[in-house]
């Protein structure tokens with residue numbers, strides 16, 4: 001037979017699938033549903049190899065579940081708003097909309113060439129007004145439900161360009177275009193009240209048992225629940241500005257209260273402001289440390305700095321004990337109360353701080369087994385377990401006991417009318433700021449009226465559509481600069497008013513698209529609840545671990561908000577979550593340090609290992625480390641090139657075969673060529689099998705000879721392994737079983753002579769099973785083979801083969817052999833073997849003879865299929 005020609009076959013089958021609309025799923029289908037979703041792409045212009053991996057993983061599952069009889073929903077769309085479209089507009093003078101939709105068209109063509117079983121009838125882009133209309137409606141619903149609010153937030157302000165900058169537009173503290181030092185400015189922002197669900201979002205993680213543990217852990221840490229105590233420290237009046245009398249702090253370690261050496265407050269704390277009013281040096285310090293911004297990463301790495309305000313706080317258990325109050329750069333106003341007491345012996349930040357300002361430390365928790373007298377802390381704080389020391393009435397307690405004791409005492413102590421201490425649960429999670437001062441996003445549908453304040457845009461005026469006649473000549477928000485768009489009359493009073501010019505964070509767009517896919521045709525509402533409730537949750541969501549925190553958390557919140565506003569009736573959008581690994585590749589570098597693309601390099605494998613030269617000139621290039629594919633290192637491969645050279649099936653097979661889906665896969669041309677050879681091998685095998693199977697009787701033979709049985713066992717064994725492997729997304733393991741089965745199949749086919757009727761029948765059965773087994777992975781080749789096998793219809797529509805369980809029974813069992821209860825070896829015998837045979841095999845073992853040491857055997861006890869115990 002001729003070579004399999006992917007270039008010819010692949011587009012042909014893709015057209016056929018399209019014409020017959022076999023991947024379109026109907027909402028009124030009575031079969032059980034299965035919703036497979038891969039994270040939808042940003043239309044950057046071209047798909048990259050990571051997309052190919054992501055969508056292939058989902059596609060294998062989708063095709064498999066379809067064959068298993070499920071009504072599979074496997075949709076695709078575009079996460080289409082965002083900054084790159086505006087940058088293109090600035091750099092290349094193309095309108096963001098045109099740029100985006102052109103990219104979508106180009107990428108859709110690429111996606112089609114991969115042969116994915118997608119339901120394109122549900123396609124949408126988040127920048128379609130028919131999508132964001134509903135998002136605007138939901139924003140208004142959330143506003144009415146108290147789930148959206150205005151809040152003052154700090155933003156990056158570029159003082160030269162006079163504009164707000166997105167975080168990614170701030171490079172080393174400077175504006176990307178102006179180069180000016182960026183300032184932090186407070187402005188009113190729209191936020192979603194995700195913190196109303198902090199506890200619920202945390203607790204519900206326990207039920208997400210088909211999520212990777214690491215993702216759940218990342219979410220837990222992000223939500224950051226901590227139990228602690230609020231303590232009101234009295235301030236020493238003589239040192240304190242008028243009007244201030246106490247300092248409230250939040251601590252998770254009240255057990256360390258006797259190790260306190262200082263108090264610290266945030267630069268934004270009202271007490272800091274009050275103290276700075278009379279102290280210019282302090283005011284200057286405050287303005288200095290505010291410049292570094294409030295990003296946690298900066299604060300964690302910046303050197304600890306403080307300024308003694310002169311104010312003294314009084315220890316809650318000792319009126320004569322005064323603690324200095326510092327303004328410190330590591331205390332955030334946004335967490336707890338914006339104030340802490342510092343216990344250097346048991347907190348590294350506090351220790352760094354006291355070591356800088358020579359405030360000393362007293363250890364108050366001593367590790368078990370350590371002599372308290374010799375326990376000193378110098379550079380490393382001790383945050384482990386132990387017994388409380390140096391702490392008066394707490395001495396000898398465990399940390400937990402001491403926490404409880406301090407909480408009890410301070411709860412019961414009143415100052416004014418209020419207790420000095422109060423238990424509190426704190427969360428790190430902040431409300432979700434969704435305002436972006438950018439053009440290419442979903443407009444926030446409110447109007448600001450000087451008389452009526454914030455007025456929602458009436459429903460019948462939705463969507464608030466982005467104007468297209470915008471100019472990017474000026475820095476900042478093109479919506480704001482538009483000559484007319486924002487000037488409107490107030491829907492309430494009819495007076496002059498202005499539209500909100502902020503647009504929504506693009507994370508909002510991706511927080512509900514999975515719900516929209518269930519009924520994207522509904523023009524009147526974001527969802528059709530009966531349909532959404534039936535099709536959701538997504539049974540298997542697949543995407544990169546880089547979205548493990550925010551996107552998933554926002555989607556989980558948004559689902560709850562949609563439930564609260566009547567659009568859905570579930571809490572968790574994704575029942576199963578899978579994070580795929582990256583596609584990585586070697587890097588190549590010329591002597592001058594410039595990076596070279598893999599396609600320009602020739603690799604030779606010789607005695608001294610691998611050597612790389614430039615194809616064009618023959619000059620040597622250095623082989624660098626394997627890294628994530630990136631434009632900067634040029635270690636990318638273009639999916640189009642791969643598909644043009646080898647076909648999509650080869651790319652898919654390679655991606656699936658080389659490592660477990662959750663690990664990184666190293667792109668290797670050599671291995672891709674290996675996959676390509678395997679495709680041809682399968683093609684030949686199937687064609688040979690057709691020949692050999694010609695003599696097969698129409699009905700199943702009553703019995704099978706050895707060769708037929710061997711083949712049938714291999715086929716059904718592989719079927720069993722692949723079936724359970726695909727369900728668990730162990731694709732690389734599945735592929736290994738397919739290869740193994742292929743080997744057995746080839747061997748059987750190579751037996752000389754015409755196969756007997758029973759074998760011919762088994763060959764025909766095996767070839768059908770084989771084609772079906774690899775059809776989720778290599779669907780084009782599978783269709784071509786299916787046709788060669790003389791099957792009517794498409795393999796993509798065929799039911800998954802039935803496993804014959806009898807063929808899976810193991811031929812042999814292995815039993816542990818003991819002598820007088822001690823393990824001495826193992827014997828493997830036929831499953832059908834009788835006791836005398838097993839006994840003989842066990843006694844024949846050298847290890848058994850040795851252990852018996854010439855003593856007679858008194859008894860042999862056999863536990864079927866498990867143990868042979870020889871009693872000597």
Ligand code: ANZ
Nearest residue numbers: 226251252253256330331332335336338340343346347
């Ligand atoms: C005294 C203490 C002693 C603390 C000790 C820790 C160890 P989590 O677990 O993340 O909730 N803290 C409180 N508010 C803060 C703020 N706004 N900025 C910076 N740090 C703040 O952390 C709670 C601990 O972080 C609190 O417990 C407080 O320091 C600090 F050996 O109080 B601790």
Ligand code: ZN
Nearest residue numbers: 449452490493
């Ligand atoms: Zn008004």
